Amino acid sequence: MNKHYDKIILVFVVIVTGALAAVWIPGYLGLKTKFQVEEKSSGSALFGKASAEGIQETIDHLQRDVRWVTPTLEGVPQKPLPLTRSIPIWVQNDKEIDLLDPDAPQIRPPLDNSWALKNGESVGRNDLLTLDEDKDGYNTLEEFNGGKTDPGDPESHPSYSTKLILSEIKEDAYALIYRTGDNPDGEFGVREEATRYEADPPRVPPRRKSHFLKMNTDFGNHPGHEDRYKITAFEKKTAPGGAGGIPVPAHLLTIADKTSGKEFKLEYKKPKLETIYYAVIDFQLPGSESKLGPFKVGESFELSTEPDVKYEIIELQGTLEKGVKLRKTGPDGASPQDITVSAGKKNA
Numbered sequence: 001m002n003k004h005y006d007k008i009i010l011v012f013v014v015i016v017t018g019a020l021a022a023v024w025i026p027g028y029l030g031l032k033t034k035f036q037v038e039e040k041s042s043g044s045a046l047f048g049k050a051s052a053e054g055i056q057e058t059i060d061h062l063q064r065d066v067r068w069v070t071p072t073l074e075g076v077p078q079k080p081l082p083l084t085r086s087i088p089i090w091v092q093n094d095k096e097i098d099l100l101d102p103d104a105p106q107i108r109p110p111l112d113n114s115w116a117l118k119n120g121e122s123v124g125r126n127d128l129l130t131l132d133e134d135k136d137g138y139n140t141l142e143e144f145n146g147g148k149t150d151p152g153d154p155e156s157h158p159s160y161s162t163k164l165i166l167s168e169i170k171e172d173a174y175a176l177i178y179r180t181g182d183n184p185d186g187e188f189g190v191r192e193e194a195t196r197y198e199a200d201p202p203r204v205p206p207r208r209k210s211h212f213l214k215m216n217t218d219f220g221n222h223p224g225h226e227d228r229y230k231i232t233a234f235e236k237k238t239a240p241g242g243a244g245g246i247p248v249p250a251h252l253l254t255i256a257d258k259t260s261g262k263e264f265k266l267e268y269k270k271p272k273l274e275t276i277y278y279a280v281i282d283f284q285l286p287g288s289e290s291k292l293g294p295f296k297v298g299e300s301f302e303l304s305t306e307p308d309v310k311y312e313i314i315e316l317q318g319t320l321e322k323g324v325k326l327r328k329t330g331p332d333g334a335s336p337q338d339i340t341v342s343a344g345k346k347n348a
Contacts, residue, residue, distance in 0.1 A: 088117055090124070099123070111144050119151050137163070137286045160285065160305050164341045166324050168280035169316070170294045171196060174222060175271040176229070178253050179210075184234045187212040188253060192222055193271070224276070230256045232263065277316045279324040281341065306330075314338065 088099040090107055097104045099113040107113055107123040116123050121140060125131065129141040136154040143151040146158020173195045180189030194207040209221040213231055220228040233254035238247035253266040266272055278294030283303060292301050300312040308331055315325035323342030328335040 111140070115144065115148055116140075121151060137288075160283075160303055161311070161326070161328060161339050161341070163283055163285040164311075164326075164339075165282045165284055166279060166320060166341050166343050167282045167291070168294075169318060169320060170278040170280065171318065172224075172276040172278070174225065174274045174276065176255070176266060176274075177271045178251070178266045178268050182236055182249065182251055184215065187214055188231060188234070189213075190219065190231075190253075190266070192220070192225065194222055195273075228258050230258070232256045275318065277318045279313060279316055281324070311339075 090097045090099055090113070092105075092107060097107065097113070099107075099117045102112070102114065104113060108116065108125075108128050111121075111123075111128070113123060116128070121128060121131075121133075130139050131151075132139045134150075134152050134154040136157045138146065138149075138151075138157045140151050142158060142162065143149045143156075146162050149158055150156035175193045175195055177191045177193065178188065179191055181187055189210060189212055191208060191210045211219045211221075213219055215231050215234070218227040218230050220226050231253050235252040235254075237250040237252060239250035240247055242248040249268050251268040254263055255266050256263050264272065276296055278296050280291065280293040281295075281301075283290045283292060285305065288304055290304065295301060295313045297313050297316055300310045302310055310329045311326045312329065313324060314327045317323075320343035323340050326339045326341060328339060
């Protein structure tokens with residue numbers, strides 16, 4: 001009897017499984033049919049019956065020319081707002097200013113708004129013009145006026161010559177005076193006078209030196225004038241103007257100047273004045289300040305920041321207002337444009 005238990009259990013499982021299948025399979029088949037019907041009916045309800053006219057309307061709609069019309073910013077006439085980038089706007093006195101518009105009012109004159117924005121400068125800072133953000137010795141205004149260099153990069157800055165200022169002009173007033181002598185075979189008395197001298201090094205006394213000279217004798221005693229002159233000719237003359245109508249001496253000596261290679265006339269008792277000017281220049285770069293000179297025309301100097309560059313004095317007219325003209329010469333030769341430095345003015 002025990003040997004048939006397994007068969008009894010197997011028959012029972014088969015009967016239960018068959019009963020469950022009989023219940024589940026019809027339900028499954030009915031649900032699938034329901035889904036298929038609803039799918040077909042929902043498509044018809046949404047789109048309706050297709051027609052040739054409807055299809056053509058759809059094609060025309062998809063092929064129409066669609067253009068994007070960018071909006072404009074209120075308060076900024078005719079200024080389109082791009083879809084892909086922003087426009088930097090600054091509000092000042094309730095007025096909106098486009099920082100990229102070259103015609104817009106300058107927020108920190110004379111700086112260009114776009115230049116300040118490009119270089120990361122805050123146009124709203126009240127101290128923007130005097131700010132030296134990169135610590136190169138040049139403030140924002142100097143960087144802008146000196147070539148629009150980068151105020152955030154210490155290696156980008158204006159020329160060092162913009163830090164030169166003419167602070168003082170010294171002068172050496174030198175005179176020759178024909179005092180005595182009217183005999184071409186005799187001696188002529190000629191005196192040198194340094195009427196004013198302020199250049200370094202100080203002149204060694206005496207400031208006056210008298211010479212008694214024969215024709216074709218070299219003379220000159222003061223620094224810079226040593227043996228510079230020579231009497232080459234004499235002309236005996238008189239001129240009206242004495243008391244009672246008596247003529248007065250107006251003799252002329254012809255003097256050859258070795259330095260200039262020219263001759264000039266020296267009239268009896270009428271000084272011939274020659275003024276030599278010297279420039280004193282201040283270098284005002286923070287951290288490298290120095291006083292340079294005095295220098296006369298033809299002399300040159302170097303800056304500590306540019307050891308391979310020379311600045312030569314090429315013109316000096318004797319007034320601070322007219323200034324001094326410099327020629328900059330570096331490893332690549334002279335600069336194409338000379339530099340004029342005046343009192344309180346840099347690189348004019």
